[in-house]
Amino acid sequence: MSETGVTTQLARFVVQSRWGDITQVVRHEGERAILNWLGCALGGCRDETVERLLAALREFAGKPRATLLGRGERLDALTAACVNAVSSNILDFDDTHLRTVIHPTVPVAAALLALAEHRPLSGADFVHAFILGVDAECRIGIAVSPEHYEDGWHISSSCGVFGAAVAAGKALKLDAQQMTWALGIAATQASGLREVLGSMCKSYNMGHAARNGLAAALLAAGNFTSSERALEAPRGFLNVLATRSDAAEITRELGARWELMQNAYKPYPCGVVIHPVLDACLDLRAAHRIDPAQISKVEITIGPLAQQLCGNKTPRDGLEGKLSLYHSAVVALLDADAGVHQYTDARVNDPRVVAFRDKITVSSDGAIGKEQARVRITLTNGQSLEMFVEHARGCLQRPLSDADLEAKFRSVAAAELAPPAIEHLIEQCWSLAELPDAGAIARAGAAPHAQLTMG
Amino acid sequence: MSETGVTTQLARFVVQSRWGDITQVVRHEGERAILNWLGCALGGCRDETVERLLAALREFAGKPRATLLGRGERLDALTAACVNAVSSNILDFDDTHLRTVIHPTVPVAAALLALAEHRPLSGADFVHAFILGVDAECRIGIAVSPEHYEDGWHISSSCGVFGAAVAAGKALKLDAQQMTWALGIAATQASGLREVLGSMCKSYNMGHAARNGLAAALLAAGNFTSSERALEAPRGFLNVLATRSDAAEITRELGARWELMQNAYKPYPCGVVIHPVLDACLDLRAAHRIDPAQISKVEITIGPLAQQLCGNKTPRDGLEGKLSLYHSAVVALLDADAGVHQYTDARVNDPRVVAFRDKITVSSDGAIGKEQARVRITLTNGQSLEMFVEHARGCLQRPLSDADLEAKFRSVAAAELAPPAIEHLIEQCWSLAELPDAGAIARAGAAPHAQLTMG
Numbered sequence: 001m002s003e004t005g006v007t008t009q010l011a012r013f014v015v016q017s018r019w020g021d022i023t024q025v026v027r028h029e030g031e032r033a034i035l036n037w038l039g040c041a042l043g044g045c046r047d048e049t050v051e052r053l054l055a056a057l058r059e060f061a062g063k064p065r066a067t068l069l070g071r072g073e074r075l076d077a078l079t080a081a082c083v084n085a086v087s088s089n090i091l092d093f094d095d096t097h098l099r100t101v102i103h104p105t106v107p108v109a110a111a112l113l114a115l116a117e118h119r120p121l122s123g124a125d126f127v128h129a130f131i132l133g134v135d136a137e138c139r140i141g142i143a144v145s146p147e148h149y150e151d152g153w154h155i156s157s158s159c160g161v162f163g164a165a166v167a168a169g170k171a172l173k174l175d176a177q178q179m180t181w182a183l184g185i186a187a188t189q190a191s192g193l194r195e196v197l198g199s200m201c202k203s204y205n206m207g208h209a210a211r212n213g214l215a216a217a218l219l220a221a222g223n224f225t226s227s228e229r230a231l232e233a234p235r236g237f238l239n240v241l242a243t244r245s246d247a248a249e250i251t252r253e254l255g256a257r258w259e260l261m262q263n264a265y266k267p268y269p270c271g272v273v274i275h276p277v278l279d280a281c282l283d284l285r286a287a288h289r290i291d292p293a294q295i296s297k298v299e300i301t302i303g304p305l306a307q308q309l310c311g312n313k314t315p316r317d318g319l320e321g322k323l324s325l326y327h328s329a330v331v332a333l334l335d336a337d338a339g340v341h342q343y344t345d346a347r348v349n350d351p352r353v354v355a356f357r358d359k360i361t362v363s364s365d366g367a368i369g370k371e372q373a374r375v376r377i378t379l380t381n382g383q384s385l386e387m388f389v390e391h392a393r394g395c396l397q398r399p400l401s402d403a404d405l406e407a408k409f410r411s412v413a414a415a416e417l418a419p420p421a422i423e424h425l426i427e428q429c430w431s432l433a434e435l436p437d438a439g440a441i442a443r444a445g446a447a448p449h450a451q452l453t454m455g
Numbered sequence: 456m457s458e459t460g461v462t463t464q465l466a467r468f469v470v471q472s473r474w475g476d477i478t479q480v481v482r483h484e485g486e487r488a489i490l491n492w493l494g495c496a497l498g499g500c501r502d503e504t505v506e507r508l509l510a511a512l513r514e515f516a517g518k519p520r521a522t523l524l525g526r527g528e529r530l531d532a533l534t535a536a537c538v539n540a541v542s543s544n545i546l547d548f549d550d551t552h553l554r555t556v557i558h559p560t561v562p563v564a565a566a567l568l569a570l571a572e573h574r575p576l577s578g579a580d581f582v583h584a585f586i587l588g589v590d591a592e593c594r595i596g597i598a599v600s601p602e603h604y605e606d607g608w609h610i611s612s613s614c615g616v617f618g619a620a621v622a623a624g625k626a627l628k629l630d631a632q633q634m635t636w637a638l639g640i641a642a643t644q645a646s647g648l649r650e651v652l653g654s655m656c657k658s659y660n661m662g663h664a665a666r667n668g669l670a671a672a673l674l675a676a677g678n679f680t681s682s683e684r685a686l687e688a689p690r691g692f693l694n695v696l697a698t699r700s701d702a703a704e705i706t707r708e709l710g711a712r713w714e715l716m717q718n719a720y721k722p723y724p725c726g727v728v729i730h731p732v733l734d735a736c737l738d739l740r741a742a743h744r745i746d747p748a749q750i751s752k753v754e755i756t757i758g759p760l761a762q763q764l765c766g767n768k769t770p771r772d773g774l775e776g777k778l779s780l781y782h783s784a785v786v787a788l789l790d791a792d793a794g795v796h797q798y799t800d801a802r803v804n805d806p807r808v809v810a811f812r813d814k815i816t817v818s819s820d821g822a823i824g825k826e827q828a829r830v831r832i833t834l835t836n837g838q839s840l841e842m843f844v845e846h847a848r849g850c851l852q853r854p855l856s857d858a859d860l861e862a863k864f865r866s867v868a869a870a871e872l873a874p875p876a877i878e879h880l881i882e883q884c885w886s887l888a889e890l891p892d893a894g895a896i897a898r899a900g901a902a903p904h905a906q907l908t909m910g
Contacts, residue, residue, distance in 0.1 A: 049679075056677040057670070059573070060531040062515045076515040118514070152690035154643070181654075188609070188656050189663060191646040195690040199636075199680040201643050208644060208667075215512070222511040224504075225654040235607035235650040 011179035035429035043412030044090030045070035070416035077114035082207035085110035100141035107160035108133035123435030133167025138259035144242035157192025157205035164213020184226025185216035273306035276373035276389040281332035321348040466634035490884035498867030499545030500525035525871035532569035537662035540565035555596035562615035563588035578890030588622025593714035599697035612647025612660035619668020639681025640671035728761035731828035731847040736787035776803035
């Protein structure tokens, strides 16, 4: 093995992996990630970013074979992979591999789902390829972390292209030589700058990674050659795109440790440091059946980083609202919810919401960690209710349950799918590994009209 | 101006540039570059690299509107831009911006020509946009040279994407805001590793740049937003993709100095350090009407770098022949030519060619420069003929004439076009700035059968 580079080692591992090697708990985590991803795509698919992307690219797209989630339209698989990846990243509600801050599912699932409508792919093969793709991109990300992201690379895109290539390559049954080339073709397309994160290019970076990773696998399947040491070579990905890297991370405990198990799902579509505050507000309100009109004061104590990042008391739009502790606490207490509807421009500027902010005070305490918060609510009758959150919902110590993920899915998917279609798609995800045709979930997630008849 | 970054400055310059600002000599240089490029595309379009690329991507391509040069097939503009860029880079016969080693025309012309079959574009607008695209990519390349290439980036691709974006953006009449976004969308897609240069991915990198640059311009035309400081920002292209950069190079003498005028055309499809030896062999043979059978000895004296790079006396195939001083000298003397036919696998392994190598000796002299060579031929009658080449043909001090470029074009285009079609295309290039529809050159360069009827 010492003579063989990590590119070849990783390629061989992926090619030799069998479905039987994957334990039930890892398989189920794959289904959870895909359910969460489908919801994000349905929730984001009507965003202006997607509209402008489609307006520009539709003229050049190929035969309509791959579904655009939530939109009742089909394009060729490469373009559909790009569009679905963009849709699913819009809300900043997709998953996070915490060690690398990679959003791992978007490029991998988008590439695979589009491919599944061009080539027959069973549900088990889909989940298997998905798990391998996520593992590859996160391992490559670990090998270049934290320098790669710190240097300015949008790691979800620059490493996501490998995840998409590996997953699509597995689905296409590449041999080891072809899989090595697929990694090489992915490496030479790796791109994505953090500089563009405040613009529509944030999500485009993800679409580009999905599309290019799928293209890498398709080219390699046709014996389009590349380097066989594209990761570790002196002029390869690890050395060129990172000021420091550790190639050994890519193969350490390969097959024994799955990076998918280190993946976290967000329960709320806002800055992650706000999450423990939302937990406390929602739980206190529910436990004590608090009437918002009876609240006289809300005191939030949080870590210094959270106050620094999200201390804006006067957000002006939905995007700023997502980074405001004040707005978040207010809507959680008023609405007993903190979903996408709580972070619209309209909700952020609702006079009742704005007025309620004056009841909120935020202070910081260095002893309080990133996943923690203390909230004390004082009622007009003088009663004081307090809660300390040790681990926010969705973190690895307190992961979202399947029921939590279903609730999140119902909330974000409701914009595009009717309730029966939503329940149908949830069922399909939980039985994805048994489906004869993985493309069925694309059709089930197609569009409202298609779904109303199916329900 | 000091408050405005180079991204915005470059975008404004491109948007404000008028055809009348471009002198006749620069316009004509644009036509020369495009003629040279069309020949390279025709010469490379049947390579196995192109066959495998098309076999993989054709299924996903859109409506057949943009011509694949030399192949009598049409695809959507984005895919066609990729394929034509790949074709035109295959032979390593395209042009070189010597200061950066960028091959500037490939991504820019490929993106523009494909676009010209989707949107009406006059010949003058085509040449104008082409000149601006080449200028932008080379200036950005200068700003990151030599570190960017040394660090491992395939600069023709990583900077070529900007050239394609700027040219296509100019053709699409973007405003300054949109052009700034186009540069940002290009920057976040910039990629291409030198590590893959020994594989099919070498030319794919160029295709990827052409495609992505065109996509950047199309997206920006639809107001798809990006960073407005994608070049100079701390996490922008210049800082992330180079260990040192000088943003001021991008705007220095903008409009007064055109990088296209620093562009060189190769007269021979082999390593550039071999070129002065070929000049000497061909000129001596012609001047003295040498019969190869009368040659007893050939003594070559060349700089140390040339001997180190190209001292292989026993090349095994066409690719190795391109980097062999011995093979090159032999075919020049035997064939009185040094074109693509002299660098086939068959020619390199021809027993007469192989046997003739024993007559050649190569020695190096530190006083002889990169563009220089001394060749002495001794005939069987004892006569000795010697020539010293001060500047190789094709270098900036001794550029190829229009007639040289025509001869090169006739040689490489002959594989796909009949003689009347070749002459027709040459005429169209020399009058490109007067053509009402630039797309005409794509159709004239389409395929043998289409051309035979036109001739």
